[in-house]
Amino acid sequence: MKIAFFSTKSYDRESFLRQGQSYGYEFSFFEAQLNHQTVALAEGHQAICTFVNDPVDEFTLKKLNHLGIRLIALRCAGYNQVNLQAAEKYGIHIARVPAYSPEAVAEHAFALILTLSRKTHKAYNRVRENNFSIEGLTGVNIHGKTVGVIGTGAIGRAFCRIAKGFGCKILAFDLQENEEMKALGVTYLPLKEVLATSHIISLHCPLTPQTRHLINAETLSYMQNGVALINTSRGALIDTKAVIKALKSKKLGFLGIDVYEQEEHIFFKNLSDEILEDEQISRLMTFPNVLITGHQAFLTNEALAQIALTTLENIKAFEQGSVLVNEIKAS
Numbered sequence: 407m408k409i410a411f412f413s414t415k416s417y418d419r420e421s422f423l424r425q426g427q428s429y430g431y432e433f434s435f436f437e438a439q440l441n442h443q444t445v446a447l448a449e450g451h452q453a454i455c456t457f458v459n460d461p462v463d464e465f466t467l468k469k470l471n472h473l474g475i476r477l478i479a480l481r482c483a484g485y486n487q488v489n490l491q492a493a494e495k496y497g498i499h500i501a502r503v504p505a506y507s508p509e510a511v512a513e514h515a516f517a518l519i520l521t522l523s524r525k526t527h528k529a530y531n532r533v534r535e536n537n538f539s540i541e542g543l544t545g546v547n548i549h550g551k552t553v554g555v556i557g558t559g560a561i562g563r564a565f566c567r568i569a570k571g572f573g574c575k576i577l578a579f580d581l582q583e584n585e586e587m588k589a590l591g592v593t594y595l596p597l598k599e600v601l602a603t604s605h606i607i608s609l610h611c612p613l614t615p616q617t618r619h620l621i622n623a624e625t626l627s628y629m630q631n632g633v634a635l636i637n638t639s640r641g642a643l644i645d646t647k648a649v650i651k652a653l654k655s656k657k658l659g660f661l662g663i664d665v666y667e668q669e670e671h672i673f674f675k676n677l678s679d680e681i682l683e684d685e686q687i688s689r690l691m692t693f694p695n696v697l698i699t700g701h702q703a704f705l706t707n708e709a710l711a712q713i714a715l716t717t718l719e720n721i722k723a724f725e726q727g728s729v730l731v732n733e734i735k736a737s
C-alpha cells in the first residue's frame with residue numbers, strides 16, 4: 407500500500423519510518439500542506455495521512471475520490487478540519503488517533519502555567535545577560551489555587567491528576583461527568599460557576615459549533631480579576647479580540663496558549679525572516695504576561711511513537727477490512 411503524507415516534518419518522517427518497518431507500506435513524505443493545489447500529489451497512492459491544519463474540505467475530498475483515495479488517516483485527535491458529510495458522500499473513510507499521550511498535552515498546559523506564574527521566561531533572558539536581579543519576578547503559588555477544567559476527556563483528566571498533585575482545588579465542566587474524576591475530588595459545576603470561581607482556567611474540550619468562542623466578552627465578564635487562562639485545545643475556543651481587551655483591562659492575569667484562532671496561516675512554519683501580517687498574534691506577543699507556543703503540546707517522543715503506531719494500525723485495519731475502531735463519521 408502506498409501512503410502520501412502531507413504537512414510532513416522531520417519528526418513525522420523519523421517516527422513513521424521507525425514504527426513502520428514491519429508494516430511493508432511505501433511512504434511518500436510531502437512537506438506541503440494538503441490544499442486544492444497539492445491534492446494532486448495523492449495520485450498513485452491508496453491512502454493519505456494528514457495533520458491538524460490540513461483542510462479536508464469538499465473540493466479536496468472530491469479530488470481525492472477522483473484519485474481513488476479511500477482512506478484519510480489523520481495523525482491527530484481533533485477532526486474539526488474535516489468535512490465529514492462530504493467524506494461520507496464520496497465514500498472516503500476517516501480515521502484518527504483518539505488518544506496518544508494525553509499526559510504530553512496536560513504536562514505542556516502545566517508548563518505554561520508554571521512558566522507564567524513564576525516568570526521563568528523572563529528569568530531565562532535576564533540571567534543570559536548576567537542580570538541576576540530578581541526585582542519584578544514575584545510569582546504566585548499554584549498550591550491551594552482553584553483550577554477550572556473545561557472538558558474532562560483524556561487530556562482534561564490527565565490535567566486534573568497533575569493539578570491534584572499540586573494541591574489545587576479542582577472544578578470542572580463537561581457535558582458528561584466522569585466518575586474517576588469525582589473519586590479524585592473533582593467537583594462538577596455549571597460552566598458559569600466554574601468560570602466565576604477559578605483562579606486558573608484550562609480548556610480541554612474539542613472545537614465544535616457549541617464551543618466556538620466559548621471564551622468571549624460575556625464569559626470573560628463572569629471571571630475573577632487576574633484569572634489565568636490556558637488553552638492547549640483549539641484556538642477558536644477563544645475569541646482572541648475579547649481576550650486582548652481582557653488583557654488590556656487586567657481582567658486576565660496571564661494567558662498561555664499553544665493554539666491560536668488563525669494558526670493555520672502561521673504555525674508549523676519558520677517565518678523568522680518575514681513580516682507577520684496577523685495583527686492579533688502580534689498584539690498578543692507584546693504582553694509580558696502572555697506565553698505562546700506553536701502547537702507543540704503533543705510533541706514528545708512518547709506521543710510521536712504512539713501517533714505513528716495507532717495511525718499504522720488504523721491503515722492496517724482498513725486494508726484488511728477489519729473493524730476500523732478509530733473511524734469518525736458524520737453524526
Ligand code: NAD
Binds near residue numbers: 579
Ligand atoms: P476527548 O474526546 O477525550 O475529551 C473531550 C471532552 O470534552 C469530553 O469529555 C467531552 O464530553 C467534552 N466536551 C465536548 N463538548 C463539550 C462542551 N461543549 N463543553 C464542555 N466539555 C465538552 O479529547 P482529548 O483527547 O481530551 O482532547 C481534547 C482536545 O485537545 C482535542 O479536541 C484537541 O482539540 C486538543 N488537542 C490538542 C493538542 C495539542 O498539541 N495542543 C493535542 C491533542 C489534542
